[in-house]
Amino acid sequence: MTGLLAAGATVVATLLVPTTAAGAAPITVAQAIGQQNGSSATVRGYVVGQPTAATTVVRSNFPSDYALALADTPDQTNSSQMIYVQITSSFRSAWGLRTNPGLLGARIDVTGPLTAYFSHPGLTSPTAFASAGTAPTTTSTTATLPPTSTTGAPGGDYDPTYYRDAIGKSGSSLKTVLHQIIRTNTKLSYDQVWNALKVTDEDPGNAANVVLLYSGRSQSKSTNGGNADDWNREHVWAKSHGDFGTATGPGTDLHHLRPEDVSVNANRGNKDFDLGGSVAAEAPGNYTDGDSWEPRNAVKGDVARMLFYMAVRYEGGDGFANLELNNNVGNGTAPYMGRQSVLLQWHAQDPPDAFEKRRNQVIYDAYQHNRNPFIDHPEWAPSIWN
Template sequence: MQSRFRSRSTWLATVCALVVVLATPVVVATASTSASAATTLTVAQALGAQDGRSATVTGYVIGQPTASNTVIRSGFTADTAVAIADTSAETSTSRMLYVQVTTAYRSAFGLLSNPGLRGQRITATGTLTAYFAHGGLKNPTAMSLGGTTPTSSPTPTPSPTVPGGGYDSTYYAAAIGKTGTALRSSLHSIIRSHTRLSYDRVWEALKDTDQDPANPNNVILLYTGRSQSKSSNGGDPNDWNREHVWAKSHGDFGTATGPGTDVHHLRPTDVSVNASRGNKDFDLGGSTVAEAPGCYTDADSWEPRDAVKGDVARMIMYMAIRYEGTDGWPDLELNQSVGNGSAPYHGKLSVLLQWNQADPPDAFEKRRNQVIHERWQGNRNPFIDHPEWATSIWG
């Protein structure tokens, strides 16, 4: 009898242990548990990886997003979304990630129910994709209070000696090894999701992206190369204004949020020089532009100075890949023509390919790409990181 009793006790202990093991995951898989132990991204990194991947992001709660460029910091109206940033004092929505708060997490992370959450650090795991037409994280699978600063820098600086600026294994991972139409499709998917600025915000962005490295109070004007006070923007003849390098009439998109406000192709230019360029396509030759030494123009084309020929080419190429007829915008394409008028085309392709090779990206252009990625739109111009991709796509 004694041996049978011991056997039964052993059996009961085994069953109890099995029940505990099976029950444990149910206990921890709740809305308040810690987010994934996978590598945690900063908000800046998450804004630069809006490609549908699953990721864990940590940041400080700034407020409740209500529109693409609006985050309220008090008087919260719903529990459905929070905006987070890498610093608790952040004021620019371009450096905030909009996090969707689904039903399972609203009681703990909705700002209407928890206004004291503002200023606290949270960690969330979900899908990196646009939300409120802004860089976002949707469909969270985990959210938790707290978190630690990621080991990688929130503002990584790409090395000019590394192809892709060091982003090949992350941002460009889906494009590496592809060519032709497959490469084009991959790049479009990678750069498509980004923060869209208002036309008024473009003024602020250009003062940052085109800052004179030798004088932080000035910007460098694209066609003249002149260093000019940031505060001298406006409409008078010697002011600087916002030049659409891809002429906004080519596709008739104007200055509405989208291609009309994409700072990857908007640059500070002298008002008079901007008027001389107008909506002309790019080609070689013509008469000297008096206020812009090194630039030439005729009835239907514009040739920029040598120092920015490659910059112009890569901006035009970016637009052709970013805007492929999705999101309600025209399908922008390069062609061999000049005088494209209101058609969604820009030329001259063969000349732009030559300029891309003759004038490779310099430090100013690389910094500009990085600033747009980190502080304004969250996406990159792939032809600055990989100029050789232009030939792979267009031949």
């Protein structure tokens, strides 16, 4: 640990100081695993990787700055002996593994509530991070931190301005404020969506193609249309759920419109989202039955966050129905989409990746000039719907 931190900068760490566990002795990871009751504690452990699913922890090529795993020994590889730590926005530049891969193997203290994360023993909504040995205190202190980067997740630059009124809020109050922030946006026509999707969903490995949401296929931008094997405009929040059709507004909102194969789009239809079913034709990794659709693992979180956005953006104004999540499937034409509990699981297991963040940024910069807050701040979804 000493070697890892020696190269870091010495900074004033006022924001990283615990305020809820002042004077509390750190507990071990094993103790934290056995104490998942929502109480606040300072956990001391070694950074052993980044969790990407309930039983999966990666130790290289870290996909984001949103989570890390701690263990009582630096060489631990058994996920059952780890605690998963959520990294909220204010800590990501200093403690996220994508930005700071040199943290792997470091011994640190993290303070926060002991609650499940990724359906696994965890610590969420942390109030402090510190190198091990930094005593908790309620006053400013100087600590040696790992090198930081000025490059954060898209949206980080907007926290003081774009999301200013939402910072510090939770639950229904947070939902209300986010609605006010994102409801002011430029609206596209349904025809304009065609060209927009060619930009928002461009294949990063082939600029002539788009990536189809469910099937994952990279396909020529020019093959959009209504014929077999063309791609068309998939409404992730099915347009019959609230009966908004293709009207300018929810029917043309890029934050939930994605390119998809015509046949796969028809197969998904207006089904809600849930686990299970039979393998979907032409869409490996997707499953479906009479009233639900399960997308492939790589976009489960994307789907959840698009639906979270819709449930906040469309609250009954602008002449459209009040869209809401519920825990049902088979919602038909009612303005509801489910299954909420499953969507929250998908959101946790599949954090925003580079493709999704870029897409959010392009929509903001070039088209609608509003953002999906659950890509910028994943911690806000459980705050609202849990």
